[in-house]
Each structure stands twice: as C-alpha cells, then as structure tokens.
Amino acid sequence: MGSRTSGAFELTAFEPEETDEQPGSTVGRVRITKDFTGGLTGTSLVRMFSVMDGEGGPAAYVAVERFTGALDGRQGSFVLQHSAPGSQGERLAIRVVAGTGSGGLTGITGTFELNVDEQGAHTYVLEYELG
Secondary structure (H helix, E strand, C coil): EEEEEEEEEEEEEEEEEEEEECEEEEEEEEEEEEEECCEEEEEEEEEEEEEEEECCCCCEEEEEEEEEEEEEEEEEEEEEEEEEEECCCCCCEEEECCCCCCEEECCCCEEEEEEECCCEEEEEECCCEEE
C-alpha cells in the first residue's frame, strides 16, 4: 500500500434491529454509527449481521460500513467490508470496497485494521492507495 493513517473512533449508537434466537445460535442485525478522529475525520454508518453461538459467545459477523468525511484532508466517502469468520482464532478482515470512493477519495483501495484495548477504546490503522 502507498499510504498509512491511523486514529481512533467511538461508537455513538448501537441499535439492534432484529434478533432470531434458535437452539444452538442467535442471529442478529444491528445498525452502528461511529465518529472518527485522526487521519480519518468524520462519521460512518455500519450495517452488521452477527452470529452468537449456543452459549452466547461471538461466533462470526459480516458488515458493510460507509465512511463519510476526510482522509488526511481529502473529502469524500468510501465503503468498508468486514468479515470475521469466527471466534476460533480466525482473523478479522476489513477492506475498502473497490469502486466505492467518492469526491477526493475516488479510486481508493486498501485495508483497515481495527483494535480494541482492555478498556474498550477503539483504534484503527488504514493502509490505502488513491488511484
């Protein structure tokens, strides 16, 4: 990747929209909003589907997230795709969806790393290229 930026974000809303509880698992749909600081300044809207195992632990999730704001001073928007295949050591993957950039972020591609510390603070690292 050509450039790298980092910062933090806060969840400003977590709104469950639907839950389907069945023996062995619970499937849920949620709407999340975030405020970003650092290299990304702006907001995002996340639509997430998640699965909890039969004991209530996280099993997997998929999500799409539209970020709107500025990336290192360039105004625009883009979409992230999240995929977490499970809680058995599989790695969370988040990528910029090619072709979703607008404004000064047209042509963006890249990967997004999300970290949560012991106190629950969320930070990120975005490695990207603008084409």
